[in-house]
Amino acid sequence: MTEQADPDKASPDVEAVFRNGTITAFGITLSFSLGFLAQWASSPGVWRFYDGPPAAAIILGSILQIWALALLLPVEGLARPVYDRSRRLYLAGLILTGCGVFGAVIADLVSALAR
Template sequence: MDPDHKPDGEPEIGVLFRNGNITVFGIVLSFSLGFLNTWSSNPNEWSLKDLPTLMLIAAGIVFQGWALWRLLHPDSLRQSIFMSATRTFAIGLLLTSAGVILSIGIDLARLLP
């Protein structure tokens, strides 16, 4: 398919709006990667209980990265592609958030006798 081709009548979003989303996606992805780095450097011993947390955070980061990658392409000015990338990012954010909350819960459970 020709990259300059767009379906007739499909609305486009503004470049500034898309650029703002690229910035937000990049910052949140950086925080997610930073949290994963900090969490993996935690001095507590790892166990199988930590595997779901790792899987949630890693999956969330993959979704966030895919959404950011999608917005970096010129065709992301098409509203359908922009909205798809935004939904993908939201899924990644939810997965990463669930992983962070689970990580906190597991750490709190380790502190209790």
């Protein structure tokens, strides 16, 4: 008699302590992303057309980070496939947010040098 491989046993769950640390890290970096966006949006300067793409990248990246965090919060976040999916979403969001921040800095630098 041969044993069938149980798909649920193929990928062990993530330990709760490890997931909790990941949730903390996701939350801290998400707060920095949202904080940067809030600070930038409330600055007294005039928005220019070149501010649009970096702002869109930061907003979309932050949405992906929020989505990744939301996947980890329920108990199902301990399942390895859910954890891996949230990790990929988070990294994509972090990269996109970082590109937006660097894009905004470069756009401001180019704008300042052109004056």
